[in-house]
Amino acid sequence: MSLGALYVVSGPSGAGKSTVCKLVREKLGINLSISATSRKPRTGEENGIDYFFLSPQEFEEKIQNGEFLEYANVHGNYYGTLKSEVEERLKKGEKIILEIDVQGGVQIKEKFPTANLIFFKTATKEELEKRLRGRNTDSEEVIQKRLKNSLKELEYEDKYEQVIINNKIEQACEDLISIIEKNGVK
Ligand code: 5GP
Numbered sequence: 087m088s089l090g091a092l093y094v095v096s097g098p099s100g101a102g103k104s105t106v107c108k109l110v111r112e113k114l115g116i117n118l119s120i121s122a123t124s125r126k127p128r129t130g131e132e133n134g135i136d137y138f139f140l141s142p143q144e145f146e147e148k149i150q151n152g153e154f155l156e157y158a159n160v161h162g163n164y165y166g167t168l169k170s171e172v173e174e175r176l177k178k179g180e181k182i183i184l185e186i187d188v189q190g191g192v193q194i195k196e197k198f199p200t201a202n203l204i205f206f207k208t209a210t211k212e213e214l215e216k217r218l219r220g221r222n223t224d225s226e227e228v229i230q231k232r233l234k235n236s237l238k239e240l241e242y243e244d245k246y247e248q249v250i251i252n253n254k255i256e257q258a259c260e261d262l263i264s265i266i267e268k269n270g271v272k
Contacts, residue, residue: 148166
């Protein structure tokens with residue numbers, strides 16, 4: 087049985103993880119595992135593409151059934167990685183990027199010690215706030231919650247093996263690609 091490789095990408099909201107991961111996935115043909123969440127879809131988001139959108143009750147049922155590899159409460163909503171999104175693909179030898187919060191990242195490392203933990207951040211906290219506001223999709227209340235959470239996320243940086251400072255998207259993509267190419271399928 088060949089085993090694939092898991093790359094966990096975490097860091098504060100607004101650090102540009104999603105944009106960079108999407109570009110890198112497209113370039114390298116890597117699968118992003120689709121997470122489940124109990125948060126409501128944002129405009130333009132689709133079920134089964136951006137997330138599996140579940141009600142809190144549906145999410146809790148899946149927790150009870152042991153369907154998650156990891157899950158966490160982030161900004162007041164549940165988010166989790168389904169075993170069905172990861173286990174079979176790993177057995178097939180695929181590389182998978184998990185774009186998840188730091189609580190989930192730590193859980194994955196416990197279960198998969200060979201997982202590569204990559205932390206994304208902006209150069210300064212001011213830059214982070216600017217980007218969160220620039221997204222224009224969230225209310226002030228949500229932005230404040232995310233900013234507070236971001237400060238907590240930053241405390242986990244030293245649990246991560248690699249840090250990418252996302253000043254320029256192109257450079258951040260190159261950094262992530264180089265990490266993935268160095269830590270190939272084992
Ligand atoms: P958003 O609501 O902006 O899509 O995501 C909010 C946060 O949830 C981000 O930090 C994102 O990385 C995290 N997240 C997304 N999917 C998962 C998941 O499956 N598990 C965990 N633990 N966090 C997730």
